[in-house]
Amino acid sequence: MRLRRLGMLLALVLSVVTVLPSAGSVAANEEPVRPAFGPLSSPIRPGSSMGGCTYNYIFYELVYPTPEIPEPVPDVFIGTAGHCTSEPGQRVSLPGLGQIGSVAYDSDVAGTTVDFSLIQLDPERVAQTNPQMRGFEGPKGVATASMLGVGDRVDVYGYGLVVGSLEETRPRFGLLTDWTDDEYVADMPAVNGDSGAPLLHDESGFALGIISRYGLGQTPPSTDVGPLVDWALREARAAGFDITLATID
DSSP: OHHHHHHHHHHHHHHHHHHSOOTTOOOTTOOOOOOOOOOTTOSBOTTOBOSSSBOOOEEEEOOOOOSSOSSOOOOEEEEEOGGGOOSTTOEEEETTTEEEEEEEEEHHHHTOSSOOEEEEEOGGGGGGBOOSOTTSOOOSSBOOGGGOOTTOEEEEEOOOTTTTSSGGGSEEEEEEEEEOSSEEEEESOOOTTOTTOEEEETTTTEEEEEOOEEETTSSSOEEEEEEBHHHHHHHHHHTTOOEEEOOOO
């Protein structure tokens, strides 16, 4: 009888041990920590000026609470076009605010054609950052090729030559004409200076793409060709950046 009770006790202990989470583990239903972003009046937002280019969306590192670190602080990034930066480590600024962070990823240096750069924001700049795109209600998620249609309206906010000189003409829109799993093609009033700007799928409010280059090689020619945000995220993750798009509440 004593041996039987001992065996039952041992089995009970083992069953408890197997269901206890290990130190540092993450619960299956645990949500990643969202950064402590600033208000809508914050100067660092999708569509802010980079001085010669335009910043696009806000991204942040996927980190989860653990018993050891119950309140981790995720790294926060803002994107732009790859041809708007030169190399990782480069310090970048926002006109009127000063330096805001350093280039962490540059697709040109990484050897990919996605034309995307990630700037890691200085920690003290996160409270001056808000993920809502200037001029529009988004992003609410990441658009994928399967949800797009020819003729869909696409929105941009940028600092292009002439058209980006006034607040009234910085928010603009055009029409989606084609796309692949990686890139979009659109006809819209985007010009030099808009490079890097966020492109929003108007109907869904989802982040669609990044202003990158003229589509003169298209048939027929188009004003804009650039990477989908989905492709930019895939390339950044492949380079070791475990990030997600910061969406509006």
